Amino acid sequence: MNWDFIAEYLPMYERAAILTVKLGVIGIVFAILVGLICAMIQYHKIPVARQIVAVYIELSRNTPLLVQLFFIYYGLPKLGANLSPEVCGIIGLAFLGGSYMAESFRSGLETIAPIQRESALSLGMTNRQAMQYIILPQAVSMSVPAFVANVIFLLKETSVFSAISLMDLMFTAKDLIGLYYKTIESLFLLVVFYLIILLPVSILGSLLERRMRHAGFGS
Amino acid sequence: MKNLKKFLALSLAVVLTAGVTACGSSSDNGSQKSGKEVYRTLDEIKEDGTINIGVFSDKNPFGYVDENGDYQGYDVYFAERLAKDMGVKVNYVSTEAANRIEYLQTGKVDVILANFTVTEERAEEVDFADPYMNVSLGVVSKEDNEITTLDDWNKDDSVIVISGTTAETYLTKNYPDIPLQKFDSYATAKEAFENGTSVAWANDNTEVLAFALQNADKGYVVGIPELGSSDSIAPAVTKGNDTLRDWINEEIKTLGEEQFFHADYEATLADTYGLDYEDSLVVEGGKKSE
Amino acid sequence: MLDLGLDVLFKGSNMLRLLQGLWVAMQISLVSIAVSMPLGILCGGLMTMKNKLVRFIFRVYLEIIRIMPQLVLLFIVYFGSTRVFGWNLSGETASVIVFVLWGTAEMGDLVRGALISIPKHQYESSEALGLSKIQTYRYIIIPQTVRRLIPLAINLITRMIKTTSLVLMIGVVEMLKVAQQIIETNRMTSPNAAFGVFLVVFILYFLACWPISMLAKYLEKRWR
Numbered sequence: 152m153n154w155d156f157i158a159e160y161l162p163m164y165e166r167a168a169i170l171t172v173k174l175g176v177i178g179i180v181f182a183i184l185v186g187l188i189c190a191m192i193q194y195h196k197i198p199v200a201r202q203i204v205a206v207y208i209e210l211s212r213n214t215p216l217l218v219q220l221f222f223i224y225y226g227l228p229k230l231g232a233n234l235s236p237e238v239c240g241i242i243g244l245a246f247l248g249g250s251y252m253a254e255s256f257r258s259g260l261e262t263i264a265p266i267q268r269e270s271a272l273s274l275g276m277t278n279r280q281a282m283q284y285i286i287l288p289q290a291v292s293m294s295v296p297a298f299v300a301n302v303i304f305l306l307k308e309t310s311v312f313s314a315i316s317l318m319d320l321m322f323t324a325k326d327l328i329g330l331y332y333k334t335i336e337s338l339f340l341l342v343v344f345y346l347i348i349l350l351p352v353s354i355l356g357s358l359l360e361r362r363m364r365h366a367g368f369g370s
Numbered sequence: 371m372k373n374l375k376k377f378l379a380l381s382l383a384v385v386l387t388a389g390v391t392a393c394g395s396s397s398d399n400g401s402q403k404s405g406k407e408v409y410r411t412l413d414e415i416k417e418d419g420t421i422n423i424g425v426f427s428d429k430n431p432f433g434y435v436d437e438n439g440d441y442q443g444y445d446v447y448f449a450e451r452l453a454k455d456m457g458v459k460v461n462y463v464s465t466e467a468a469n470r471i472e473y474l475q476t477g478k479v480d481v482i483l484a485n486f487t488v489t490e491e492r493a494e495e496v497d498f499a500d501p502y503m504n505v506s507l508g509v510v511s512k513e514d515n516e517i518t519t520l521d522d523w524n525k526d527d528s529v530i531v532i533s534g535t536t537a538e539t540y541l542t543k544n545y546p547d548i549p550l551q552k553f554d555s556y557a558t559a560k561e562a563f564e565n566g567t568s569v570a571w572a573n574d575n576t577e578v579l580a581f582a583l584q585n586a587d588k589g590y591v592v593g594i595p596e597l598g599s600s601d602s603i604a605p606a607v608t609k610g611n612d613t614l615r616d617w618i619n620e621e622i623k624t625l626g627e628e629q630f631f632h633a634d635y636e637a638t639l640a641d642t643y644g645l646d647y648e649d650s651l652v653v654e655g656g657k658k659s660e
Numbered sequence: 661m662l663d664l665g666l667d668v669l670f671k672g673s674n675m676l677r678l679l680q681g682l683w684v685a686m687q688i689s690l691v692s693i694a695v696s697m698p699l700g701i702l703c704g705g706l707m708t709m710k711n712k713l714v715r716f717i718f719r720v721y722l723e724i725i726r727i728m729p730q731l732v733l734l735f736i737v738y739f740g741s742t743r744v745f746g747w748n749l750s751g752e753t754a755s756v757i758v759f760v761l762w763g764t765a766e767m768g769d770l771v772r773g774a775l776i777s778i779p780k781h782q783y784e785s786s787e788a789l790g791l792s793k794i795q796t797y798r799y800i801i802i803p804q805t806v807r808r809l810i811p812l813a814i815n816l817i818t819r820m821i822k823t824t825s826l827v828l829m830i831g832v833v834e835m836l837k838v839a840q841q842i843i844e845t846n847r848m849t850s851p852n853a854a855f856g857v858f859l860v861v862f863i864l865y866f867l868a869c870w871p872i873s874m875l876a877k878y879l880e881k882r883w884r
Contacts, residue, residue, distance in 0.1 A: 154683055155799075172553055187792050198464045209866075209873070210866060212873065213818065213866050213870045213873055214822065214862055214865045214866050215822040215823065215824075215825035215826075215865060217825040217826060217828070217836065217866055218825055218836065218858070218861055218862050219862070220691035220837065221839075221861070222855075222858040222859060222861075222862050224559045224562075225558065225562070225565070225854045225858060226854050226855040226856075226857075226858040226859060227563075227855070228565035228566070228854075229664075229851075229852040229855040231667065232854060233566055233567075236567075260850075273769045285708070286714070304726075307727075307729040307730070308729070308803070309726075309729075309730035310501070310614065310730075310731040310732060311731060311826065312826075313731075313829075314552065314554070314558070315558075316551055316552055316553045316558070316562065316828070317552075318552065318566075321729070321731055321732070321735075322533075322552065322554070324531060324735065325468060325554060325664060325735075325829075326468065326538075326552060328468060328472060328533075328739065329467065329468025329471075329534025329538075330468075330533075330534065330535045330539060330542070332471050332472070332475070332495050333420075334472065334739050334740065335740065335743055335744070338735060338736055338739065338740050341732060341735070342728065342732065345727075345728060345729060345732060346727070349728075350727065350729045353723070353727055408742075408746060408748065427833070427837070427840075428840050428841055428844040428846060429844075430844055430847070432845055434841065434845055435838075435841040435844075435845060436672070436845055437668075437671045437673065437674050437845060437846075438672045438673050439672075439673055439677050441674065462832060463831070464833050464837065465831065466831070468829060472739060473831075475743075476739070476742035476743065476748060477742070477748045478742075478750070478831075486834065528750070554829075555840065557840035557843060557844045558840070559775025560844070560847065561843070561854050564851070567746050584847065584848050585847075585848070588851075608865070
């Protein structure tokens with residue numbers, strides 16, 4: 152192991168890690184938005200929109216992110232839609248993540264028995280109030296474990312951004328292997344940086360999951 | 371029974387953890403490795419009956435795959451002949467620029483014939499045979515925004531390079547302020563360049579010239595036809611694989627007598643370049659004419 | 661008419677090559693899934709054992725494998741292992757190794773999840789009914805576990821097929837690489853090929869994965 156090499160290229164990995172986290176976080180935020188909208192459309196069974204959402208979810212869940220990105224980044228410009236790699240990465244992550252988020256929110260909503268909504272309505276609450284005070288708080292906490300799993304999944308998926316020339320951790324490692332032939336050192340740094348990013352999220356996830364299990368008595 | 375299961379599971383887990391952590395724990399290995407050699411000698415290849423040759427599969431007209439799934443191009447034409455004269459079948463391994471050294475050092479291929487420019491840094495990692503083509507760097511750009519110099523660079527513009535090429539090394543070293551847009555394959559780099567991602571693409575001048583000629587109707591010009599030093603392209607083998615390298619050198623010398631690389635040029639490159647570049651590109655018999 | 665670059669697919673054997681590329685990806689995932697299913701079940705069973713050491717070891721294995729992006733694992737096995745151990749792995753072999761490691765971990769976790777999801781009172785009730793341990797597993801626990809497991813396991817297959825798109829990055833010529841080659845060869849005659857060809861790749865992946873997901877969904881509903 153050549154530690155001088157590691158010290159020299161540490162800043163490069165830091166920049167790459169920041170890019171990975173930045174794009175990951177922005178993409179995930181959009182994925183949450185897309186997911187929430189889709190889950191609401193499905194929950195309220197809005198016609199037409201609901202069918203569109205169903206098609207979107209199937210398309211998004213049954214194709215790889217890498218293929219989605221190739222199509223967005225290399226294919227779409229042929230029709231005049233020229234996007235920067237960063238924007239493509241975020242769109243791709245939101246497109247993929249949206250459906251996963253939607254599914255986790257939907258299953259969270261489904262765990263709330265209809266009787267709760269009916270009771271809330273009979274107490275004189277409006278539809279919105281029932282949603283806001285009774286259903287959503289419970290549904291959100293029920294979907295936390297799946298949600299955290301999705302976040303980890305999406306952060307991991309950012310590794311394919313390297314294919315559209317984003318200098319993320321993966322590309323940095325590949326590039327250094329190609330430039331200086333220091334395979335071991337480059338891979339070592341790659342693993343270390345992914346651990347730094349993903350380990351805290353994963354630990355947080357299992358903590359939340361354990362708390363949730365205590366909260367969910369009776370089941 | 372239970373013990374056996376436990377043992378199996380344990381050993382599995384140990385192997386797995388070892389595999390994952392090994393790259394962190396190995397302290398003193400660089401490119402050299404004790405014990406068994408990774409490469410196959412000439413005799414071993416002949417005995418096996420198949421030679422593994424690393425070529426590009428997306429670099430028209432040097433190494434690419436045609437619509438019937440067959441490898442074609444200047445490098446491939448040579449590879450075919452090499453295998454024929456050795457009396458073995460050829461197995462093409464599709465490579466990317468950044469993987470070429472790696473493939474040789476890990477014995478995944480016996481020879482790299484992927485437009486591999488000879489440089490000092492690379493020669494420390496692999497062994498080059500005698501050259502078969504001349505090359506230098508070049509920069510292609512759009513006619514309406516022709517790039518003729520890399521000095522006074524506008525920092526908002528980027529240059530496309532392919533990861534692991536001499537162009538990347540050269541620009542990183544000599545023009546560290548020019549933002550580079552890096553791609554890992556020729557296919558993706560060209561696609562992005564056509565889509566207007568960057569103002570210029572720096573690569574081997576043979577390649578950018580081919581691109582400009584093939585896409586002349588879309589207004590591409592090679593604004594900088596020669597950048598840096600003039601280099602050559604040669605086959606490469608794993609470091610220390612002398613039997614194979616010597617054989618290739620002999621072969622290149624023999625082929626020179628029949629002007630093989632001129633025929634190669636005419637068969638694969640003339641469609642793109644015309645005949646004007648034949649004498650300046652081709653190196654015959656492994657000897658560069660000064 | 662808008663040129664979508666679909667014409668290149670009808671040249672020579674291009675479409676067939678694309679399908680062969682998909683088949684390469686499918687083969688890698690099918691072989692991997694066939695190996696990781698039994699290993700995963702074994703692994704999952706061991707994870708519910710009382711032995712703390714065994715549980716700890718598997719926990720570590722599971723976390724390491726699941727936390728690393730698959731692409732990183734592919735690079736470690738493909739490039740790293742050759743460097744460290746001097747193994748000469750082809751891209752295909754390296755992919756199968758990674759997918760088996762990953763599949764076993766995921767499958768193990770699913771099995772563990774399914775096993776502990778059976779409430780304790782079921783074991784107690786069966787005991788109270790006078791069933792032996794073997795009978796309890798044979799008639800009560802395993803049928804329920806299997807029903808919970810199968811849809812999830814089928815979903816794992818689609819995840820594997822999708823993930824095989826990554827093997828392009830370690831030099832396996834699969835569908836995406838074939839797509840790139842086709843686009844490259846026809847760059848002059850069909851400049852918009854990137855749109856059409858990548859669209860077709862997208863659709864082919866969908867057609868490969870969608871029926872399997874549907875099957876999983878159907879079984880999940882039916883056995884609930």
